[in-house]
Amino acid sequence: MEILESFSGGLLMLDSSDSGEFSGVPVSPHVGLASAVDRSPDVRSGKKPAPAVKERRGCYKRRRTIDSRVKISSTMEDGYAWRKYGQKEILNSKFPRCYFRCTHKHFHGCKAVKQVQKQEDESNMFHITYFGHHTCPTPGTLSHQQVVLDFEDSKNNTLFSNSPSTITNIRIDPSVKQEVDSKAPSTDVSDNLSSGNDDHSSIRWNEVLGADLGTCHEGASFLRFELEDSCASTSSHGYLTDFINNGDLLNDILLNGAFS
DNA sequence: GAAATTTGACCGTC
DNA sequence: GACGGTCAAATTTC
Incomplete structure (x- = not known):
């Protein structure tokens, strides 16, 4: 029983230390892990006791190039x-x-x-x-616009494909949406756009300043774009993900500098 | 004063 | 023991 308790206690400590926290308190008080208690911070005073031996600080394992x-x-x-x-x-x-x-x-x-x-x-x-992968809610600062595009045809992963696909959904975080012009003229693309609050209004970005291609954490591709609001003289940036299948849309952005 | 950066020390792997 | 990755105190920046 002592051996079993010792094992489970050790596993629990490993588990908690993996998440960045370490209580320093063994599960069972009689399993002989007093040294762990000795090294734990003094909760009452808020100060760490002077370690008799150099304190182990963290994991220094070398990273694998896999993953x-x-x-x-x-x-x-x-x-x-x-x-x-x-x-x-x-x-x-x-x-x-x-x-x-x-x-x-x-x-x-x-x-x-x-x-x-x-x-x-x-x-x-x-x-x-x-x-590793980002588990935080949004890329970049929360004040920036985030746009996610979903395409019907997401099977074919050829960049600049000649076979156009259709944008079926566009989600924009309403709290950070910079500009939605419901009166902007509709195009083939914007006909299929809808904002996050489902008002089906089209989006007009006054000027696309620049773009670069990359890969997001789940292996999907993304396009990073920068926007300038010519009226407000402000700029922001965001991401278009899963665009990779839509060569027409991408060409529109890169060649014409803007799309509605 | 909080957050970010710098940098020497520490630690695990090879 | 060398090397690469991380920690954390000191320092800098905002």
């Missing part, structure tokens, strides 16, 4: 809020490697992590490796 996604980009920006937690000189590399984790790690338990290293060549490109 990682690599992206080469001219910018470190990707729409998410990252917090730098380390920088390291890497052997045989001119530039240091920077370590980032999601800013919302503590709020939403988001485990997304990325490593950024400048390319050795003169291209000024960054080699970005992503680990």
